[in-house]
Amino acid sequence: MKAFLMHRDQDFDLEGKLPSNEQVLTQDLELNTLFSAMAQKDEFLFKVVRKAVLSSLDDLDAILYRQDILKDCLKNPSLVREIYAIAVEAIEQEKKNYLGLFSRYPVAILHRSIEVLQMFVEMLKKLRNYADEQANKFDSEGFAAFFNMLQKELDDDYFASIQEHLKTLKLREGVLISVELGKGNKGTNYTLRKPEGKKQNWISQVMDRFLASKSTAYTFTISERDESGAKALSELKDRGINLVANALAQSVDHILSFFNMLRIELGFYVGCLNLQERLNQKGEPMSFPLPSTHYQRKHSFSGLYDVCLTLNLEQRVVGNDVNADEKDLVIITGANQGGKSTFLRSIGLAQLMLQCGLFVPAESFAANLCARLFTHYKREEDSAMKSGKLDEELGRMSDIIDDIRPNSLLLFNESFAATNEREGSEISRQITQALLEKGIKVFFVTHMYDFAHGFYDQGRDNALFLRAERQRDGERTFKLSEGEPLQTSYGEDLYNKTFGTKGEG
Incomplete structure (x- = not known):
């Protein structure tokens, strides 16, 4: 019997190997x-x-x-x-x-x-x-x-057969065992035999004994105090039912x-x-995604939100609408704390949920399958690091390159910003270009203007540029919209919000 509720023709392997990352x-x-x-x-x-x-x-x-x-x-x-x-x-x-x-x-x-x-x-x-x-x-x-x-x-019939077998195996009428003599007259091939039938009534038993011309079997009785004899008989019984016991245990x-x-x-x-x-x-929307093949470039959705963020908050979270169909590269820039990292996380979560057969946290969602999903996020400074942050980032990037293959999806979150703008932009540009040439879809959250605007100036048809919205008074809407990368991330908004605007005492 098989359930086949996770795969059409195979069991779900709970102990199977997980992705290396x-x-x-x-x-x-x-x-x-x-x-x-x-x-x-x-x-x-x-x-x-x-x-x-x-x-x-x-x-x-x-x-x-x-x-x-x-x-x-x-x-x-x-x-x-x-x-x-x-x-x-x-x-x-x-x-x-x-x-x-x-x-x-x-x-x-x-x-x-x-x-x-x-x-x-x-x-x-x-x-x-x-x-x-x-x-x-x-x-x-x-x-x-x-x-x-x-x-x-x-x-x-199945249940009736089982009940009949169980009734027989309770051995309420005793144990009938056959055995052969082997070398040295040792018993071998112990076999439990099926009872011959129902017990005869006492009249039948008397008549059988009276009419029998001579005995066809020999019997013996063990004394109640004969412990050795009882033990030997118990061992014979165990040998006789061993195969049946094992077969039933396997069932x-x-x-x-x-x-x-x-x-x-x-x-x-x-x-x-x-x-x-x-x-x-919480009244959050959910929908079943529309998947397409690896070789297509589909990524369009409405109301996509970070499911993990909403699970940690009492209020609902802001969703985003984006059409990135036919795009291999999506670069996200804009205001600090404007929802860029949250948006990036929602992309990764939705992809995993799509590819395990789950609904996704969105009003609608369509995307192509990816061969593998990878993330390359900035890390906080680690006092145990034996090298600098840039070396550590490059080391993690090297590990990804060892595993990645065409039609994968790679999410960068403020990567390679541990060095100066010019060097970080050049590293990011070369890595991104190489990934695109290998057919890998890239989402890149960055504050590096040289990197983002460099791709923008190329006028690529397969690139989309999103920007975290900022209202004129500095408030964040946590919405993303298409827009040219800007040179500022409006860090002064956060400074003023924390320490007060200039002139305030």
């Missing part, structure tokens, strides 16, 4: 805020959503497959949570039935497996009931296949693995439901 992405995009909102203090859910978000899908059909399943979940949140709860309960109940010191005894293994399998049967029946009664409320290919699998695999493991995978895969969607509830409470 996952720690950098987590830090620069503040991803732990997103993961925490989705997990709601559930460590297991945190692990699942972290793995899903950071493991970007690179196939359009796979993303749309997952989007359709999530749309079903958003339409039926209570039902999805109930199915998830069944998987969790099954796993927790199995853990409570612990063998401990008796794990090496076949009799104990058999007894434990029977109890667990009986519990699993009840949980599977609940899932089958959901398939019978609720399947018509779901439209996605993934849920249709899931419910169809439950109905096909868990039919009435339990098989069903347990199904519940584990169901919990993992539905866990991602439960995390999505948690996030949707948080954003709905």
Whole structure:
């Protein structure tokens, strides 16, 4: 049995390898805020959503497959949570039935497996009931296949067969074992045999004994005080049921693995439901993005906001409208503390959310897939640094170059500003030019006028220049609009706001 609720034809690998830059992405995009909102203090859910978000899908059909399943979940949140709860309960109940010191005894293994399998049967029946009664409320290919699998695999004959086997394996009528003699007359090929049938009544037993011409079997009785004999008989019994006990334990493991995978895969969607509830409470917009292939250049949206910022604030945050279709380079300049870094983070978050099948924090959003997502943000001064800030930035850039490939997306946030304007601009220009030539999309937040205006003067059709808005009185709107890079970032506004305007005593 397979759930296939994250991929069309394979299980979701919770222990799979994450991107080499996952720690950098987590830090620069503040991803732990997103993961925490989705997990709601559930460590297991945190692990699942972290793995899903950071493991970007690179196939359009796979993303749309997952989007359709999530749309079903958003339409039926209570039902999805109930199915998830069944998987969790099954796993927790199995853990409570612990063998401990008796794990090496076949009799104990058999007894434990029977109890667990009986519990699993009840949980599977609940899932089958959901398939019978609720399947018509779901439209996605993934849920249709899931419910169809439950109905096909868990039919009435299946449950009847299991109950019959469990009844037999309780061995209430004793144990019938066959054995062969091996070398040195040692027993070999111990095999548990099926009982011959129902017990005969006492009249039949008397008649059989009376009519039998001679005995066809030999019997012996062990004295109640014969501990050695009882031990030997117990060992014979263990040998006889060993294969059956192991086979039943494997069956339990098989069903347990199904519940584990169901919990993992539905866990991602439960995390999505948690996030949707948080954003709905604030009245923030959400939409399903329109993905396109790697080779297209799509990046247009309305009302895009930083989901991690809004999760940390009581009020709603400002969204932005941008059309960067057919653009390889977006350079963002403008007023200090005008929302440039927040906008850049919203770009990275939306890309990750798109490529894991999630909705995005925007009124509408369309973008091409990226092969990999990278960030290169400025870092605070580190007293433990063995070299200067510029060397450290260049070192991180070198690491990115080692991993990056065509059709990736790279976000720069005030990079290479640790040196003078002229040198920083030249470094930025050469790196950006090389990236563009390799088919890599670049978003660059910068205060370096020489760098930004140098590209602006080239009149590139594939470049877009955005500027953080500043009102005439110095107030920031946190909106970005198209505009030529300016020589000032209006740092005096921040000075005046902090220390008062000139002339104030």
